[in-house]
Amino acid sequence: MSENLIIAEGNKEEKYSTLYPQLKAIVEGESDEIANMANVSACLMDTFGFLWAGFYRVIDGVLVLGPFQGPLACTRIKKGKGVCGTAWQNAETIVVPDVEQFPGHIACSSMSRSEIVVPIFKNRSVSAVLDIDSKELGTFDQTDRIWLEKVATLFSK
Ligand code: SME
Numbered sequence: 001m002s003e004n005l006i007i008a009e010g011n012k013e014e015k016y017s018t019l020y021p022q023l024k025a026i027v028e029g030e031s032d033e034i035a036n037m038a039n040v041s042a043c044l045m046d047t048f049g050f051l052w053a054g055f056y057r058v059i060d061g062v063l064v065l066g067p068f069q070g071p072l073a074c075t076r077i078k079k080g081k082g083v084c085g086t087a088w089q090n091a092e093t094i095v096v097p098d099v100e101q102f103p104g105h106i107a108c109s110s111m112s113r114s115e116i117v118v119p120i121f122k123n124r125s126v127s128a129v130l131d132i133d134s135k136e137l138g139t140f141d142q143t144d145r146i147w148l149e150k151v152a153t154l155f156s157k
Contacts, residue, residue: 007047016147019047027154037128038067040151044132045069051111052133056084058126063088066128073108082106087117088126093145097138109133116140118148120155128155 008018023043027036037055044053054068056077063077063084080089083105087094096115099105105115112133120128130152134140 005043005046012048012143015047016143019043020147020150023151024154033155034067036155040130040154041067041069044151050132050139051109051135052131055120055128055130057128058088063129068131070133071109071111074106077106083115083117084129084131087119087129091119091121091126093118093149095140095145097140111135113137114139116144116148118145118152120152122157 005022006018008014023040026039026043030036030039041054044050050070052068052070052073054070054073055066056063057066058064061079063079065073065075077085079085081104083094083096083099083102086104094115094117096102096105096117099107099112099115102115112135114134114137116132116139118130119126120130130148132140132144132148
């Protein structure tokens with residue numbers, strides 16, 4: 001694997017379509033999930049310059065902070081709490097255009113204005129979530145959902 005991430009110029013569709021095959025090669029080339037989550041967080045951050053990008057893993061019935069890039073984050077989130085805990089409970093992606101409008105949103109950073117959380121499945125139950133935060137309102141849409149669900153699938157078994 002090349003050590004340099006290639007980042008496309010242009011719109012988010014072009015960025016994701018250049019990023020995704022590189023993430024696939026990274027994840028398929030390494031068996032350790034933590035190492036892969038660390039590199040995927042770094043590549044998402046490098047490509048898009050989000051506020052925060054990372055993973056929470058289900059450990060002993062709670063979401064525990066995993067590899068991420070960005071500012072300090074809360075370490076444990078219960079099922080049904082915040083955007084992450086709700087995406088886990090509902091086993092589906094949540095796009096939040098304005099975090100202030102999401103009841104129970106957990107503000108790890110006061111700079112976060114919008115967010116997307118995508119579940120990762122193992123044996124059909126949620127084993128982790130991919131969480132991305134933006135400093136701007138309304139950053140995430142269907143394009144992000146589709147591509148980030150593909151990224152999440154790289155971690156599914
Ligand atoms: N905002 C999330 C908490 C995690 S941080 O954004 C990194 C939530 O409401 O679940």
